[in-house]
Amino acid sequence: MSKELLEIRDLYVNAGEKQILQGINLKINKGEIHVIMGPNGSGKTTTANAILNNPEYKKEKGQILFEGENITNSKTDEIARKGIFMSFQLPEEIPGISVTNFLKYAKNKVTGKPVKIFEFKEELKKYMEELSMNSKNMERSLNVGFSGGEKKKNEILQMLVLNPKLAILDETDSGLDVDAIRTVSKGIEMFKNENNAILIITHNTKILHSLKVDYVHVLVNGKIVTTGSQELAKDIEENGYSKYKK
Amino acid sequence: MKKTELNEINRNIYDIKNKDEYDFKIKKGLTPEIIKEISIQKNDPDWMRDFRLKALEVYNKLELPSWGPDLSELNMDEIATYVRPKSKLNNSWDEVPEDIKNTFDKLGIPEAEKTSLAGVGAQYDSEVVYHSMKEDLIKQGVIYTDMETAVREYPDLVKEHFMKCVPVNDHKFVALHGAVWSGGSFVYVPKGVKVEIPLQSYFRLNSPESGQFEHTLIIVEENASLHFIEGCSAPKYNKVNLHAGCVELYVKDGAYLRYSTIENWSKNMLNLNTKKAIVGKNAQVDWVSGSFGSKISMLYPMSILNGVGAKTEFTGISFAGKGQNLDNGFKVVHNAPNTSSVVNAKSISKNGGKCTYRSLVRINEMAKNSKSSVSCESLMLDDFSVSDTIPVNDIRTDEVEFSHEAKIGKISDKTIFYLMSRGISEEDAKAMIVRGFAYPISKELPVEYAVEMNNLINLELEGAIG
Incomplete structure (x- = not known):
């Protein structure tokens, strides 16, 4: 079995008229944690959205392969069912659909198997406890009236329940206090195993303190300008991006 | 993003057409002779015949409403206002003719009667063909019968209340109703009696180019309570059908009434229905309303809060698809201190359908310390459907709490x-x-209707592409 999960080949992506990504190349293998860092506007969120094929972003050139299969133009829901998950920077609010019902439905779609309600609720409860979430949130409408921190934890909860092969975490740490960041890191630790992979997208380095990452990529003006180990993140934390901006 | 469609309401069950068989169908049109003939056919007492003829005079004097949807396609010369089905009133489903019984079977009425209702009335075209209520309610003095029986057997109660809450000169279609009304339900709940399980009347219009004009009169005496459910449907024909029913609710001091409706008329129906409640001291009326069918609907249930501390809540949803214009809303008049009203209205329009929320909140000068809160939300599923909100708020005292919130939106691509x-x-x-x-609306409906509503909007969450 190949260890390779995701491969991005020479990807160019536009948002509206604006060219954002200008030739991205990236390989992610099972068991790895990758980080994409970069200043605001460098194309980090665009990268995440392009992998999930958000129709708001137009691919001009390049390919995305997942487990060797070309998913460049696959529909978002098909990509999700193949095993890619994205934690949103700004999760949407869905009134009238409870967290439980939503996740049960999504899990059924992703696994293609019926979900046993009792077992499922127990699993949900366990994860919510681990993530220090109020179990009353289970019956609340999805993300409606949730605080910023609750929304982010709810994304991590979804990741744990849906158990994808590749989890993309888009700015999951932004706007969180120290305790919430610790909880989110704990969720990531719980999820991580040698058969899956994580792509963390962030513009700061706080979340990296409690996680062991394999690769750090620096994205500037739609290109990966350098790739390194965890040391690279430390360097950026101290010195910023200025030396990578031309 | 590619636009996808929510399916049109699945109408398979509702569109079952029985052969247009009847015992008697009145000539089309409206003349004093036709009204007299209806009166003879219905075996009216003299006072009712005279009432009908006076109502016809009022009808002829009144103009069509100058606001709202265009009703010019309605030609009363083309509508038969009385169609007697070939069935008498029965109290056992076995006695109801086969094809009529089948229709109600498919609508799930006899089944619901067994499992979740305390009494059922079923009307087919102009007459009620089935009525029954549980024994223990009869013993407690509850009356639940068709309107004709009520006119005969409880003349004093009927005379005192019939078209007193909704007077014939209210508007043109109420006058029409007064002239040609037929069928409907009469409910009387004596003082202090709590009817714990709902009663339900179902109105089915089968005959083409005809009208249904059922009259529902409910009296809930002091400190009594009732949940009444009304369902309506009709198969689709090419020509216009008319529904101009009238609902009068008397909720006496300390009483409670919940009135739930699912209107699922076919899309050739003009639904010009009038519903009003008079609410006494510390009494409450709650309206729950789902409006799905009809070509044009003009439906504005009204609560008149006459007693100190009277309350009302309106919870309603309209769903307009292609070619539908649903002009629905709610009216409330606060006539006493410490009264309160809460409105939660929603609408969904798709495929060029039009939903309008039209409302009146009037708080009169004597209604000190009253509260009213109105929230209406509309969802449009595409770029060519229409949604509108036309609220009239007439507040005549400063000592009130009043809020009005309206939101119109689309499903976002995000x-x-x-x-x-x-x-x-x-x-x-x-x-x-x-x-x-x-x-928020479907959870207020009786369970089987909530299920039906979800089916109606065809939210088939199961069985999707895997």
Whole structure:
């Protein structure tokens, strides 16, 4: 079995008229944690959205392969069912659909198997406890009236329940206090195993303190300008991006 | 993003057409002779015949409403206002003719009667063909019968209340109703009696180019309570059918009435229905309303809060598809101190359908310390459907708490993307959003209707592309 999960080949992506990504190349293998860092506007969120094929972003050139299969133009829901998950920077609010019902439905779609309600609720409860979430949130409408921190934890909860092969975490740490960041890191630790992979997208380095990452990529003006180990993140934390901006 | 469609309401069950068989069908049109003939056919007492003829005079004097949807396609010369089915009133389903019974079977009425209702009335075209109520309610003095029986057997009660809450000169179609009314239900709940399980009347119009004009009169005496459910449907014909029913509710001091409706008329129906409640001291009327069918609907239930501390809540949803113009809303008049009203109205329009929320909140000078809170939300599923909000707020005292909130929106592509990123197809994502939008209303409906409503909006969350 190949260890390779995701491969991005020479990807160019536009948002509206604006060219954002200008030739991205990236390989992610099972068991790895990758980080994409970069200043605001460098194309980090665009990268995440392009992998999930958000129709708001137009691919001009390049390919995305997942487990060797070309998913460049696959529909978002098909990509999700193949095993890619994205934690949103700004999760949407869905009134009238409870967290439980939503996740049960999504899990059924992703696994293609019926979900046993009792077992499922127990699993949900366990994860919510681990993530220090109020179990009353289970019956609340999805993300409606949730605080910023609750929304982010709810994304991590979804990741744990849906158990994808590749989890993309888009700015999951932004706007969180120290305790919430610790909880989110704990969720990531719980999820991580040698058969899956994580792509963390962030513009700061706080979340990296409690996680062991394999690769750090620096994205500037739609290109990966350098790739390194965890040391690279430390360097950026101290010195910023200025030396990578031309 | 590719536009997908929520399916039109699945009408298979509702569109079952029985052969237009009847015992008697009145000539089309409206003349004093036709009214007299209806009166003879119905065996009216003299006072009712005279009442009908006076109502016809009022009808002829009144103009069509100058506001709201265009009703010019309605030609009363083309409508038969009285169609007697070939069935008498029965109290056993076995005695109801086969094809009529089958229709109600498919609508699930006899089944619901067994499992979740304390009494059932079923009207087919102009006459009630079935009426029955549980024994223990009869013993407690509850009356639940068709309107004709009430006119005969409880003349004093009927005379005192019939078209007193909704007077014939209210508007043109109320006058029409007064002239040609037939069928409907009469409910009387004596002082202090709590009817714990709902009563339900179902109105089915089968005959083409005809009208249904049922009259519902409910009296809930002091400190009594009742939940009444009304269902309506008709198969689709090419020509216009008319529904101009009238509902009068008397909720006496300390009493409680919940009035739930699912209107699922066919899309050739003009639904010009009038409903009003008079609410006494510390009494409460709650309206729950789902409006799905009809070509044009003008429906504005009204609560008149006459007693100190009277309350009302309105919870309603309208769903307009192609070619439908649903002009629905709610009216409330606060006539006493410490009264309160809460309105939660939603509408969904798709495929060029039009939903309008039209409302009146009037708080009169004597209604000190009253509260009114109105919230209406509309969801449009595409770029060519229409949604409108026309509230009239007439507040005549400063000592009130009043709030009005209106939101009109579309399903955002961002929300759809979010749901799709969880493995949910675009169609299912839309259905999920719509179902969530309707949830605050559907949870107020009786369970079997909530299920029906979800089916109606065809939110088939199961069986999607795997």
